[in-house]
Amino acid sequence: MFSFTWIQISLFLMLLLYLTAVTGKEFHITVRDGDQASLPCENMINDQEKCDSTTWIYGVSQNSTAVELVTLGQIGKNAKHKSDRLSVSANCSLVIKKVTAEDVGRYTCRQYESGQQQGPDALVYLSLITVSGHKSPKTVMLSCFVLTYGDCRHTVKWLHQGSDVDKDGQDMRTSQSGCSATISFKTSYYQEKPGYLATFRCEVTNKNNQEVQLCSFTPLSSCEKAGVDPTKTSVELITTASPTLSSTTQEAHTDCSLLNYVMLAMRVAELLLITVITVVLVRARGNKRPPDAIIVLNSVGSPPVTLSAPAAHQQVQDEAAVNYENLRGPFASVKLH
Incomplete structure (x- = not known):
């Protein structure tokens, strides 16, 4: 019985080593929209000339057809629509500028020699963090969500001044669902307290590698690794690049108010016209003389x-x-x- 158990353990370890050798290494990279991402190629063959043995393949989902973005070191014809954002570094990493939602997916770095694949694939999973805000006359809502390949492997939540927020607090409320989280507070706080938005951070944790990132609402700013004091950076960003909140509700409210003013003016004009006509008729009857x-x-x-x-x-x-x-x-x- 004892020897049979050891045989099972040995077979399991051999299978695990085999699968690791076949599938190669996996990397999980999460960046904020608009940032630059550098995807490493860990199975790179040494002594390549301009990465002429490296091919990068992209898949948006498990059921989609894979696309060759880089073929033997050169940007492929299937990537012409975003070729201005793609490049291959000296170590054969794939560099993507200004990452958008269409870049989220699985990237495969594959090595070739004389037309034959060499070694296992190196896989890189790219995820995207998006932070947005919406303002209404009474409430400001901040949203944070992560786009991923396949199932969500992240946790997302909002922090205020570095601390968790109660779900049903008196001054603000927050909610979490899958790879997204929202927080809302009174519009008066945003209007009366300069830099109030800088006190909020979206905390994103990657379950694959336990990497934690803190993202502010401030536009044109990258997320920061947990443990870095963001106070000084946040103040500078909030001053040089003022956050913008969408306010579709407010715009609709303004249009509605303008329409009300127009209708009110038309009603006043109608009343004035009726009054004038009535006065003219009364005077005409008062001036009527008997027949001559x-x-x-x-x-x-x-x-x-x-x-x-x-x-x-x-x-x-x-x-x-x-x-x-x-x-x-x-x-x-x-x-x-």
Whole structure:
């Protein structure tokens, strides 16, 4: 039983050594967007002339087709769209300038001699850290996330003045999910306290090599290795390159306010127009005069006579008196016996 156990252990060690020899070395490099990355080629053959035995192959995912970026020391035709950002150093490392999200993936350094591959591949996994911010009228939110090849192998969290932040604190709140983390606080803090953003750091830990990096929100700044005092650097960066927060909500709020002002002006103009029209109609009715002439209809067969207003009034009075007398006449001459 004892000897059988040792046989199993020996076979396991031999298998482990075999797999290490076949797969070669692995490196995990994490940089911030916009930084420069240098990917080492640990299986490089010595005495190469301008890395003419080195080929770099790139894969964005396990299911994607690999692309040759460098073929025997020369930038390949498949990398022409970003050839201005790629170069090969003297030790055959692949140098990528201004790293973006499209550069995240697995890089394979392979050696050739006389058309035959020499030795195992050297693998380099490149990950990218992105820090962004968003401002609304009431809240500022900072986001930090890591783009990786395959599953997330990083932990991400926000620090304030070098310490962890409570998830449900009174002044600020933070949340973590996979390879991302956010922190939010009142906009008034950002506006009233100069350099307040410089007190925040995004801590990114690479589980593959336990490397810890601290990234500030300040643009155009690289992440720093843990243990380095970033106070002086942060103040200089915050002064020379002011952070910019996206404020789409604020812009939408401004547009909405402008529309409200326009609608209010139109309503005021409408009320003024209605008032003017009402005043004009009232004055027109108040200035209406009686007619200057009245048409008087005579008895049947007589033509109508047009009289002026005073004359018509006098005739109406005379006719009333005459009619009254005519009505009284017959009744007055009647006597009873």
